[in-house]
Amino acid sequence: MRKNIVAGNWKMNLNRNEGIKLVEDVLNLLSSNSTSEVVFSPSFVHLYKVNKMCKSIEGVSSSAQNCSASEKGTFTGEVSAEMIKSLGVEYVILGHSERRENFMETNNELKQKVDISLKNGLKVIFCCGESLSQRKNEVHFDCIKNQIEESLFHLNETEFENIIIAYEPIWAIGTGVTASTDQAQEMHQFIRDLISEKYNNEISENTSILYGGSCKPSNAKELFSQKDIDGGLIGGASLNAQDFAQIINSF
Ligand code: PGA
Numbered sequence: 001m002r003k004n005i006v007a008g009n010w011k012m013n014l015n016r017n018e019g020i021k022l023v024e025d026v027l028n029l030l031s032s033n034s035t036s037e038v039v040f041s042p043s044f045v046h047l048y049k050v051n052k053m054c055k056s057i058e059g060v061s062s063s064a065q066n067c068s069a070s071e072k073g074t075f076t077g078e079v080s081a082e083m084i085k086s087l088g089v090e091y092v093i094l095g096h097s098e099r100r101e102n103f104m105e106t107n108n109e110l111k112q113k114v115d116i117s118l119k120n121g122l123k124v125i126f127c128c129g130e131s132l133s134q135r136k137n138e139v140h141f142d143c144i145k146n147q148i149e150e151s152l153f154h155l156n157e158t159e160f161e162n163i164i165i166a167y168e169p170i171w172a173i174g175t176g177v178t179a180s181t182d183q184a185q186e187m188h189q190f191i192r193d194l195i196s197e198k199y200n201n202e203i204s205e206n207t208s209i210l211y212g213g214s215c216k217p218s219n220a221k222e223l224f225s226q227k228d229i230d231g232g233l234i235g236g237a238s239l240n241a242q243d244f245a246q247i248i249n250s251f
Contacts, residue, residue: 002208004224005164005231006248007039007063007125008238009093009212010046019046023053025241026248027060036231036251039063039125041093044079051089063091063125066099069112081113081120092117093233095127095151097170107150114151114163123162125233126152127212128191132171140169141190148191153198160199165191165209166233172213174235181222184211188228217246224250 014022019042030038041063042050054060068078084092094117095110105113110126117124128147130140144167152163167187172179179187188209196204211223212233223229231251237243 002206002230004036004251005039005208005210006036006244006251007041007091007093007166007210007231007233008244009041009065009096009233009235010043010238011065011098011235012043013239014042014046016046016049019050020053022239022241022244023050026245027054027057029241029245029249031249034249034251036248037061038248039091041065041091047084047089048087051087055088061090063093064089064122065093065096067092067094067113067117067122069109069116071116081117081122085120085122090123091125091164092122093125093127093166095147097127097129097168097173101170107147110151111154114155118155118159118162123164125164125166125210127166127168127233129168129170129173129213135169135171140187144187144191145194148194149198157199157203160195160203161206163207165207166212167191167209168212168233170213174214176214178214178216178219178223179211181219181226184223185226185228188226192228215247217243217250220247220250 038060051062064084067081094113099105128144130143134143192204208230210231210233211229215232216237
């Protein structure tokens with residue numbers, strides 16, 4: 001059975017003390033009835049500490065926001081999948097639209113990052129999402145299909161079990177505009193069908209597909225009630241303990 005997951009993507013926000021306080025506050029606010037796994041994704045410099053804080057708590061874990069496409073070597077400033085894994089971290093977010101747009105990450109580079117992450121025992125939260133013009137031109141399904149096919153569909157069935165998909169329409173990220181529940185559910189179902197066609201029904205039913213893009217306390221419950229939405233990748237609202245906890249407790 002697939003898991004419900006709510007992951008907080010801090011992006012390049014919060015200093016060490018702010019990060020520690022946020023994790024403490026969120027953990028204090030979690031409802032014991034929530035059925036969701038919680039993932040904190042701080043910047044690399046906080047990852048060791050944050051991972052230590054959540055490691056012993058069931059259903060709570062940490063994630064990196066990126067990793068290098070290379071194993072090791074002369075790549076000043078980069079962080080390898082092996083380094084991340086060596087901290088005991090469980091997840092890595094790959095293919096966020098900010099990385100695709102600002103750092104020119106291509107589907108092919110992401111494929112390499114996916115491979116190296118899985119090889120090192122990390123689970124991948126793989127982001128995909130269309131731009132506003134792609135949606136307006138009605139090529140959004142093609143865009144998502146392309147991103148998933150080119151970066152993930154070379155994986156075998158066992159490897160694919162370690163993939164979580166995050167559908168994040170670019171026009172909804174940080175804009176306050178959320179995809180409607182119908183738009184989100186429609187795309188999530190499309191993604192699940194794609195996986196089923198490529199692999200099989202069981203794998204597709206077991207894959208968690210998260211929604212991201214202006215998800216907040218006021219819309220989380222409705223989004224998460226859709227049959228193919230298994231949680232969220234939360235940006236802005238994950239920086240506020242009350243908001244993030246409320247989103248998690250929406251399950
Ligand atoms: P947002 O960001 O929740 O601030 O829209 C989501 C994301 O970028 O993962």
